Amino acid sequence: MITVYGMSSSGNCHKVRMALELLDRPYAWIETDSAAGQTRTPDFLARNPNGRVPIIEREDGSVLAESNAILCWLGEGTTLMPADAWERAQTMAWLFFEQYSHEPYVAVARFICGWTPADSPRRAELPRLRERAGEALAVMERHLQSYDWFGGQGLSIADLALFAYTHCADDGGISLAAFPQLRAWLQRMLALPQIEAMPSPPGLVATA
Amino acid sequence: MITVYGMSSSGNCHKVRMALELLDRPYAWIETDSAAGQTRTPDFLARNPNGRVPIIEREDGSVLAESNAILCWLGEGTTLMPADAWERAQTMAWLFFEQYSHEPYVAVARFICGWTPADSPRRAELPRLRERAGEALAVMERHLQSYDWFGGQGLSIADLALFAYTHCADDGGISLAAFPQLRAWLQRMLALPQIEAMPSPPGLVATA
Numbered sequence: 001m002i003t004v005y006g007m008s009s010s011g012n013c014h015k016v017r018m019a020l021e022l023l024d025r026p027y028a029w030i031e032t033d034s035a036a037g038q039t040r041t042p043d044f045l046a047r048n049p050n051g052r053v054p055i056i057e058r059e060d061g062s063v064l065a066e067s068n069a070i071l072c073w074l075g076e077g078t079t080l081m082p083a084d085a086w087e088r089a090q091t092m093a094w095l096f097f098e099q100y101s102h103e104p105y106v107a108v109a110r111f112i113c114g115w116t117p118a119d120s121p122r123r124a125e126l127p128r129l130r131e132r133a134g135e136a137l138a139v140m141e142r143h144l145q146s147y148d149w150f151g152g153q154g155l156s157i158a159d160l161a162l163f164a165y166t167h168c169a170d171d172g173g174i175s176l177a178a179f180p181q182l183r184a185w186l187q188r189m190l191a192l193p194q195i196e197a198m199p200s201p202p203g204l205v206a207t208a
Numbered sequence: 209m210i211t212v213y214g215m216s217s218s219g220n221c222h223k224v225r226m227a228l229e230l231l232d233r234p235y236a237w238i239e240t241d242s243a244a245g246q247t248r249t250p251d252f253l254a255r256n257p258n259g260r261v262p263i264i265e266r267e268d269g270s271v272l273a274e275s276n277a278i279l280c281w282l283g284e285g286t287t288l289m290p291a292d293a294w295e296r297a298q299t300m301a302w303l304f305f306e307q308y309s310h311e312p313y314v315a316v317a318r319f320i321c322g323w324t325p326a327d328s329p330r331r332a333e334l335p336r337l338r339e340r341a342g343e344a345l346a347v348m349e350r351h352l353q354s355y356d357w358f359g360g361q362g363l364s365i366a367d368l369a370l371f372a373y374t375h376c377a378d379d380g381g382i383s384l385a386a387f388p389q390l391r392a393w394l395q396r397m398l399a400l401p402q403i404e405a406m407p408s409p410p411g412l413v414a415t416a
Contacts, residue, residue: 049347050309062294066308069300076293085284086270092277100274100307101258139257 005032005047006054009114011107011164012067013054014198018160019074021194035115067164068095071157080160082152091151094158097139105133106165109172114201123207126173133174137166137182144181148188155192163189168198173206213240213255214262217322219315219372220275221262222406226368227282229402243323275372276303279365288368290360299359302366305347313341315373317380322409331415334381341382345374345390352389356396363400371397376406381414 004020004027006013020027032038032053039051048055048065055065056073064070072095075081082088109129112122140162143150151158167186169176176183189195212228212235214221228235240246240261247259256263256273263273264281272278280303283289290296317337320330348370351358359366375394377384384391397403 049350050305052309064294064297064301066301066304068304069297072300073293073297076296085281086272088284089272089277089281092280093272093274096274096276096304096307097258099304100311101260103308104312142257 001026001028001059003028003030003057004054005030005044005057007032007034009198009201010034010053011110011168011198012052012103015067015160015164016054016056016070016074018163018195019071019080019157022080022155022160022192023074023078025074068099068157068161071095071161075157080155080157082156084152087152091156091158094150095161097136098158098161101139102133102136102162103165105129105136106169106172106174109133109174110165110168110201111172113172113206114204118205118207126207130172130174133169133172134178137169137174137176137179140166141179141181144185148185155189159185159189163195168200171200171204171206209234209236209267211236211238211265212262213238213252213265215240215242217406217409218242218261219318219376219406220260220311223275223368223372224262224264224278224282226371226403227279227288227365230288230363230368230400231282231286233282276307276365276369279303279369283365287362288365290364292360295360299364299366302358303369305344306366306369309347310341310344310370311373313337313344314377314380314382317341317382318373318376318409319380321380321414322412326413326415334415338380338382341377341380342386345377345382345384345387348374349387349389352393356393363397367393367397371403376408379408379412379414 004016006016006029008031034053039053045051047063050065054067054070055063056070057063064073082091109126112126116122149155149159150162212224214224214237216239242261246252247261253259255271258273262275262278263271264278265271272281290299317334320334324330357363357367358370
C-alpha cells in the first residue's frame with residue numbers, strides 16, 4: 001500500500017488524493033503540516049531533501065516527490081492518462097503549465113490570504129499575483145472554448161492538476177466571474193463522486 | 209520534420225535542441241526572440257496562447273508547448289527516457305523540480321543579469337534568487353553523491369532539463385564552487401559531442 005505524506009489544505013496534495021480516489025487505490029495518509037515546519041524535520045528531509053509535500057512512499061521505503069510526477073506515476077496505464085502519444089504530450093504540457101504559469105500565482109495568492117497575518121508585508125504581492133493568475137486562467141478559458149477537458153478526450157491527470165488550485169482561486173481573491181467555460185468545467189469535475197472541493201484555509205483573511 | 213520556435217540563448221529552448229541533436233532527428237529552427245516581443249505577436253499567440261518559447265510544430269500544424277513536455281514527447285521510447293516505470297517517475301519528478309524549484313531562481317537571475325540594464329530595479333531581487341538557487345543546487349548535489357545521473361542509470365531527459373540553466377548559473381552570479389558533484393556531472397554532460405554550452409547573454413552585466 002502507498003503512504004501519502006500530505007497536507008489536506010494544500011492543492012498539490014489534494015491532486016494526489018483525488019487520483020487515488022478515482023483509481024480506487026488503497027492508501028494511508030499521514031497529515032504533514034508544512035506551515036508548522038513538519039516538512040523541515042530531519043526525518044522528512046531524509047525522505048524529500050527538497051522539503052515539500054506531497055510525497056508518496058512505497059512499502060520498500062522508496063519515495064516519489066512532486067505532485068505532478070506522482071500523478072504521472074499513478075495515472076500511467078489508466079484512463080487518467082490518454083493512450084494517444086500526442087494527447088499524452090498535451091497532458092504533460094498542461095502539467096508543466098500548471099506548475100510554472102498557474103500555481104505560483106493562484107496558489108501563492110491563496111497561501112498569502114490563508115496563512116499570513118492581515119498585516120503581512122507579503123500582501124503587497126497580491127495585485128501582481130492576481131494579474132498573473134488572471135493571465136493563466138485566460139489561457140485555460142481559451143482552451144475550454146474548443147475542448148471539454150485539458151489532456152485528451154476525457155478526464156485526465158491534467159484536469160486533476162489544474163482543478164486543485166483553480167476551484168479555490170477565490171480563497172486568494174481571484175474571481176472566476178469572467179471565465180464561464182472554466183466554471184462549467186469545474187462543475188463537470190465536481191459532479192464526479194470522487195472529486196471534492198477543499199475546505200477554505202482556517203485562517204483566511206482576504207485582502208481586496 | 210519538426211519546426212522549433214526557439215530563442216538560442218534560452219535554456220528552456222536549448223533543452224529541445226540538445227534532445228533533437230542527441231536523437232539525431234532533423235528539425236528546422238525558427239529563431240524567436242522573446243526579449244524583442246516575438247512571442248507576443250498575434251501569429252505566435254495563435255500557436256501558443258501562453259506566449260512562451262520553445263514550442264514545436266508538426267507538419268500538420270499541431271503545436272506542443274512547454275520545454276519539459278517537449279522533452280517527454282521526444283524522449284518517449286528512446287534511451288533518453290528510462291524503461292523502468294519507477295525510474296521514469298523519478299525522471300518526471302526532476303523535470304517538475306526543475307520548473308518549480310530551480311528555473312525560477314537560476315534562470316531568472318541569469319535573465320536579470322543578461323537582459324536588464326545595470327540600474328534595473330529588478331536587480332534588487334538577485335540576493336533572494338541566488339539564495340533559493342543555492343538551495344536547489346544543494347538538492348541536486350546531494351542526489352549526485354549517490355547517483356551519476358538524475359533520471360535513471362544513464363543520461364535522460366532529466367539531465368537535459370537540469371543541465372540547461374545549471375551549466376550557465378554563473379551568468380546569473382551563482383557560483384558552483386561549493387558543488388563538486390555538480391561540476392563533475394556537468395563535465396560528463398559536456399563530454400558528449402551533441403551537448404554544447406550556451407553562449408553568455410550578449411548584454412551580460414553581473415551584479416555582485
